[in-house]
Amino acid sequence: MDIFRDSNFNFMGWAKVGLVISVIAFVASIVALFGLGKLNIGIDFAGGTELVLRFDELPSLEDVRSLAAEVSGGEPLVQRFGAEEDREILVKTPLVEGSEEGLRERLTARLDERFNSDLAGRFDLNQRGSAALASLLLEADPDGRGALDEEISDEERRVAMAAYYEQVAEAVVAERQRDGLLESWSELDAVEEVTPAVRQLLESETALGSYAVLRTDNVGPQIGAELRAKGLAAVFFSMIGMLVYIWFRFELRFGIGALAATVHDVAIALGAYALAGYEFNLTTVAAFLTVVGYSVNDTVVVFDRVRENLQQSRGGDLKELMNRSLNQTLSRTILTSGTTLLTVTALFVLGGEVIRGFSYVLMVGIIVGTYSSIFVAAPIVLIWDRYFPRKV
Numbered sequence: 001m002d003i004f005r006d007s008n009f010n011f012m013g014w015a016k017v018g019l020v021i022s023v024i025a026f027v028a029s030i031v032a033l034f035g036l037g038k039l040n041i042g043i044d045f046a047g048g049t050e051l052v053l054r055f056d057e058l059p060s061l062e063d064v065r066s067l068a069a070e071v072s073g074g075e076p077l078v079q080r081f082g083a084e085e086d087r088e089i090l091v092k093t094p095l096v097e098g099s100e101e102g103l104r105e106r107l108t109a110r111l112d113e114r115f116n117s118d119l120a121g122r123f124d125l126n127q128r129g130s131a132a133l134a135s136l137l138l139e140a141d142p143d144g145r146g147a148l149d150e151e152i153s154d155e156e157r158r159v160a161m162a163a164y165y166e167q168v169a170e171a172v173v174a175e176r177q178r179d180g181l182l183e184s185w186s187e188l189d190a191v192e193e194v195t196p197a198v199r200q201l202l203e204s205e206t207a208l209g210s211y212a213v214l215r216t217d218n219v220g221p222q223i224g225a226e227l228r229a230k231g232l233a234a235v236f237f238s239m240i241g242m243l244v245y246i247w248f249r250f251e252l253r254f255g256i257g258a259l260a261a262t263v264h265d266v267a268i269a270l271g272a273y274a275l276a277g278y279e280f281n282l283t284t285v286a287a288f289l290t291v292v293g294y295s296v297n298d299t300v301v302v303f304d305r306v307r308e309n310l311q312q313s314r315g316g317d318l319k320e321l322m323n324r325s326l327n328q329t330l331s332r333t334i335l336t337s338g339t340t341l342l343t344v345t346a347l348f349v350l351g352g353e354v355i356r357g358f359s360y361v362l363m364v365g366i367i368v369g370t371y372s373s374i375f376v377a378a379p380i381v382l383i384w385d386r387y388f389p390r391k392v
Contacts, residue, residue, distance in 0.1 A: 018375025029271020038274040042281035045228040124209040134169035142197040261377035278357030291365030
C-alpha cells in the first residue's frame with residue numbers, strides 16, 4: 001500500500017527546525033534525569049525486597065503501603081498485581097542499611113499484626129513451608145506411625161515417620177501453591193495424603209491466615225550495582241555495534257547519523273519515562289534495547305534507499321537525494337510505525353500495571369524513532385558531509 005505516492009515533501013528544508021526541537025527535547029530529558037533526579041530506580045538496580053502477596057480479601061493498597069513504609073523507612077511501591085479477582089498485591093521496598101538480607105520477615109510480621117491478629121500465634125498454614133509443617137506433624141504423629149513396625153529400631157522408625165510426614169506436608173503445600181492460598185479446610189479433601197486424623201490435627205493446631213507470600217525476591221547492593229553496570233553496558237555496546245555495522249554496510253557518515261539518532265531516541269524516551277514515574281528495572285532495559293533496534297532499523301531503511309539513489313545519480317546533490325529517499329520510504333515508515341504503535345498502545349492500555357512501563361517505553365520510542373529517522377539521522381549525515389566531504 002502506497003499512501004504517499006509521488007509525495008514531494010521538503011523534509012530537509014525543515015531540518016534546522018527539527019534539530020532545534022530535538023536539542024530542546026534532549027536537554028529537557030537530561031535535566032529530568034540528572035537535574036531533577038526523576039528516574040525511579042527499581043530494586044533490580046538500587047537493591048531491595050520484592051514480594052507478591054495473595055489475600056483472601058483484597059485490602060486497601062494504602063493500608064499495605066503504610067505498613068511497608070513503616071518497615072522500610074522509605075517510599076515503597078505497592079500496586080495491584082494481575083487481575084482484580086486474583087487479589088494479589090506487589091510490594092517493593094527499598095534497600096535498608098543493615099538489612100541487606102531483605103525485609104521479608106519484618107514486613108510479614110507487620111502484615112500479620114494487621115491482617116492475622118486473630119491467629120494468636122498459631123501455625124499459619126498459608127505462610128509456613130513444608131519442612132516446618134512436616135516437623136509439626138512428626139511431633140504430633142496423628143496417624144500413629146510410631147506404633148507401627150515394632151521390629152525396627154527407634155532410629156529407623158523415626159526416619160520412616162519423617163519421610164511419611166514430609167510427603168504429607170509437601171502435598172498440603174502443593175495444594176496451597178496450586179491456587180496461591182488455602183481459604184477453607186475443605187480444600188484439603190482433594191489431597192489424598194491428608195487422612196482424617198491429619199486434617200483434624202491441622203484444624204485444631206494450625207490456622208489459615210488471610211494472605212500468602214507467593215514470591216520473594218531480594219537484591220543486595222552489590223548485585224544491584226552489578227546489574228546496573230551490565231544494563232548500561234548492554235545499551236552502550238548495542239549502539240556501538242550498530243555504528244560499526246552501518247559503517248561497514250554503508251559509510252562512516254551514515255553510521256554517525258544513525259548513532260546520533262539512536263542516542264537521541266534513547267535519551268528522550270528515558271526522559272519521558274522518568275517524568276512518567278514508572279520504575280526503571282531490567283524489563284525497562286529490555287524495552288530500551290528494543291527501541292535501539294527499532295530506531296536503527298527504520299534509519300537503515302532510509303539510508304539503504306539513499307545508497308541506491310546515490311548509485312543511480314552519481315554526483316547528484318546529497319540534500320536533494322536525501323529528500324527523495326525520505327519521500328520514497330515515507331509510506332513504509334508510516335505504515336510500519338503506525339501498525340506497531342497501535343499494537344503497543346493496546347498493550348499499554350490493556351496489559352496491566354506490570355508491563356505498562358515496558359509498553360510506555362516502546363510507545364515513546366516508536367514515535368521518537370520515526371521522527372529521528374527523518375529529522376535527526378538524515379540532517380546529521382548532511383552536516384557530516386559538509387565538514388568532512390567524501391573523497392572520490
